Amino acid sequence: MRIEFLFLSYLTKRKSAKMCISLCTIFVLTALVEAVSRFTFTLPTVFIVDILDAAMILRLSYESTLMFIGYGILLFGMLSAVFPMFRDSKFRPNSKKLQIHFIILSSFTVTFLIARLFVAILNADINPVCQLWVKGYRIHHFFVGIGLLAIAGWLGHINGGSRSIITKVSAGIYGTGMGLVADEFGLLLTFGDYWAEQSYIFFVLISLLLLIALLEEAYKLFKTAKNLNSMVITFIYGEWKP
Numbered sequence: 001m002r003i004e005f006l007f008l009s010y011l012t013k014r015k016s017a018k019m020c021i022s023l024c025t026i027f028v029l030t031a032l033v034e035a036v037s038r039f040t041f042t043l044p045t046v047f048i049v050d051i052l053d054a055a056m057i058l059r060l061s062y063e064s065t066l067m068f069i070g071y072g073i074l075l076f077g078m079l080s081a082v083f084p085m086f087r088d089s090k091f092r093p094n095s096k097k098l099q100i101h102f103i104i105l106s107s108f109t110v111t112f113l114i115a116r117l118f119v120a121i122l123n124a125d126i127n128p129v130c131q132l133w134v135k136g137y138r139i140h141h142f143f144v145g146i147g148l149l150a151i152a153g154w155l156g157h158i159n160g161g162s163r164s165i166i167t168k169v170s171a172g173i174y175g176t177g178m179g180l181v182a183d184e185f186g187l188l189l190t191f192g193d194y195w196a197e198q199s200y201i202f203f204v205l206i207s208l209l210l211l212i213a214l215l216e217e218a219y220k221l222f223k224t225a226k227n228l229n230s231m232v233i234t235f236i237y238g239e240w241k242p
Helices: 002-011 015-037 045-058 062-086 096-122 141-159 164-183 185-190 198-237
Strands: none
Touching (some): 002 062, 002 198, 062 198, 096 164, 164 185
16 A cells, blocks of 8 residues: 555645646536536636636536536646656656557647647638538548558557657557547537537546556556665665565
């Protein structure tokens, strides 16, 4: 239990991580309270107006927007908490797999959010200027996403993990492809409704699975480094028992 506590302490020792976790908790609890009580007293009035504006952009309810923003803040906090492990000399030599998880989750999250904002701000779903047509067929995001997933898989297979830079590039392409597919997941299920809530649900589920995989790999790396450090200390100052 001690190693788990140390790992959590390591992740949350930075102010940015603590702030993101606190903000996520506030947003989620506020959404739950207001969904049950139907009162809007938890947040300042000016802030409520901003949330309502965001809800109009995202085409979500007020409570769902609070939940989504809170979850996005949590994702950012966890990514910022894991990133320093790449620069830490204790973890950097064995952090290749962790970096791949980090790149996939980061590229997936950023691509989904950028695609959503692009469509929302420019009204790309109804603005012909922002649409790509080829011989009478409209090329949606998910077509590009599927193509990128195929390219990432191809690069991964031919590389076989032998070259680090190609592995990282394929991970970024893979995350980007998944983000584009997730952006129009609701459109695929509903046969035309780009703003269907299924896209947000799919994004949360996939990013949550990727986040769990990232934290699990970070924990393994942390545990290995701590065990190695303990063995070295025991070997120097006492009897070493492997």
